[in-house]
Amino acid sequence: MKQFAQLFNTIDQSTKTTVKVTALADYFGAATDADRMWTIALFSGRRPKRAVTTTKLREWAAEQAGIPLWLFEESYSIVGDLAETIALVLPPVSTQTDGTLSHWIDHLRGLTDLDETARKTAVLAAWSHLGGTERFVFNKLITGGFRMGVSQKLMTRALAKSTGKPETELAHRLMGNWHPDTTEWADLIEAEDVSTDASRPYPFYLAHALDDGPHLLGPPSEWRAEWKWDGIRGQLILRDGQYFVWSRGEELMTDRFPELARTVDMLPPGTVLDGELLVWQANSQKPDNFNALQKRIGRKTVPKKLRTEAPVVLHAYDLLEWGGTDIRDRPFVQRRALLEQACAQLPPDAPVRLSPQLDIDGWEELAELRRGSRDENAEGVMIKRADSPYRIGRKKGDWWKWKLDPLTIDAVMIYAQSGHGRRANLFTDFTFAVWNGNDLVPFTKAYSGLTDAEFGEITKWVRKNTLQRFGPVRQVTPHHVFEIAFEGIQASPRHKSGVALRFPRMSRWRQDKPLQEANTLDDLNDMLRIYG
Structure with a gap:
């Protein structure tokens, strides 16, 4: 796991493609076949199924850290990432185990067959033997949230550098219904004939x-x-x-x-x-x-x-x-x-x-x-x-x-929630509402479209204008109007507004527009009749 954790750190701390490709190529050249296969699987979305609920992980982590659950939850809302929060609150390890990546993945997958008491014992044992980035990576795997800034194209480039095979051939090899349990490194990467898998698709060409x-x-x-x-x-x-x-x-x-x-x-x-x-x-x-x-x-x-x-x-x-x-x-x-x-x-x-x-x-x-x-x-x-x-x-x-240019509507921000990762200290996830008479009716959420400077500015405002807190969510004073862009609209009985938007995002912060001039639920329903 140390070897994989070092790779994780190198990729996470760099924005340069050449650095990432070199780190991956070096790793593929040195790791065991089992670890190489699981690394390719993880980077291409083939993650182990989650065997423990996040609720239980929070409870166990708070208990192991000797802190009340409410304090853990407050820490989580500030950090913004469950795996990182657990890694930070747990006490340091006295003796660290140097198991491989595939060893710890097998450990995780074995939890599925255990009852809750045995699962807890196994998870606490892992936490007591893993420290630093290794513990963080383990937590990412167990929460099902393992994602890294590595595209399949970048990984293919690294494999080509490590193996000397053409990128186009490797990209095709990595497609299809393979899994580390049923596929060996030699069969997936090194074998000359890869045409035996009748279901294998081709890599898609994207515009x-x-x-x-x-x-x-x-x-x-x-x-x-x-x-x-x-x-x-x-x-x-x-x-x-x-x-x-x-x-x-x-x-x-x-x-x-x-x-x-x-x-x-x-x-x-x-x-x-x-x-x-x-x-x-x-x-x-x-x-x-x-x-x-x-x-x-x-x-x-x-x-x-x-x-x-x-x-x-x-x-x-x-x-x-x-x-x-x-x-x-x-x-x-x-x-x-x-x-x-x-x-x-x-x-x-x-x-x-x-x-x-x-x-x-x-x-x-x-x-x-x-x-x-x-x-x-x-x-x-x-x-x-x-x-x-x-x-x-x-x-x-x-x-x-x-x-086509997206559809747009002006809406009022009524709730805010912190982001994740590098934006964990900023409010980036917002709920928006439109007018229905004198009431504001929530109709969509959006978390992208603003600059870092704008997110910083709105974060300061949210902290000063919070009306209530509901866990990590803050209800704020209705004041700011945003232009929401979206690709489509459809009827939705699951939403209070009766509509749902496709790919909503913030296209403009309408600081020039007063609260009362935001759009109405009737405006949304008119869009639904035309475009729904």
Whole structure:
């Protein structure tokens, strides 16, 4: 664990990519195979399941530290991170155990089979043998909150530096449904043949945001345009008589979309499609909004009634594998031509549709189409260079997303809560309300969009204008108005306001606007009727 803790410190204390890559490469060159596998797993989101509730961890930590629970909770609200709070309040260790990362992960996973008394004993024993960063990392693992400033792209670069293998090959190897329990380092990283996993997806190619319009991209004839759909990005993989559905977040979602099983009989084996999963009713000219798709997202199994109410199709816009051959290096127009040929053979009721391209003669024409995106239940338009290969990750230059300007509404801040990590001493998480007659009705939360200086300024104000405290949350005097930007709005019986926003964030602190001029619940409901 010391070796991994040193890696953690190096990465956490540096903002330089070269430092992080070097530290990771050195670690991969020196660690055991088991530790290397778990490090890759942790950095790619494959964390052990949490075996102890945070409530119990707080109680046990307070007891072990010899302090009342209320004092621990007050400390937690100031520190802002549970793992760090526990590490700080516990007494120092007298004898530190030098177990490996994989040893302590096995220790954590073994807690699942124990009763509460035995779990407590095992956790206290670990705390008594781990100090410093090792204890902090252990706490991060046990709370399920282990995250680091390492992207999969950066980790892949470090693996390439350590092993001498190409980044593109390693990125593909790390995709798919592997786990340290069932996969060896040699099989995942060093083996020559990695094609045996039929479900393995390709790394997704991600577009950059286009903020100032496409006029500087060159002649429109060198580009292709299409709608940017508001769904779930996914890959449909057809191999060995089976189908697999992967989300952009590397989550295997096959069981959630059983409609796509029919594609095994409609498309040849060795086909991999990239597209958007959308709810699309039969005979409809456009997809349902994202609210309809949300009913399907959290379901591991989908009953027939829900499949009927919210039928899902894959709107395909790229072809990555054809006849078992990886064709990502071919120009986009060639891949698109093959995709069109494949989709032309599909029956009308197929759960795969060809995503149409927009026929434009100039950028102004595309701008006009973009302005009507919401009428198509789209978020804007995509612009792709005609000769671009299908790259890995977010490579700038070939793929652009030109999204619509967000919807906005002016709201009043009524609650504030401290942030986490480096912002633990600032109030950064706010609840906002709109007017309903003479009352303020809460309708959303937001925690991003302001500068550090603005967060510092509002933090000073919150401390001086707190009306009540509810644990880490403070009710404040209604005074400040913020412009809240969001991508969509939908009805929600779970919220007092009756609405829920998609991707809300603070776009402006309206210090120029008095409290009484904030928007109303009627304004929100008008937006719901238009855009919901």
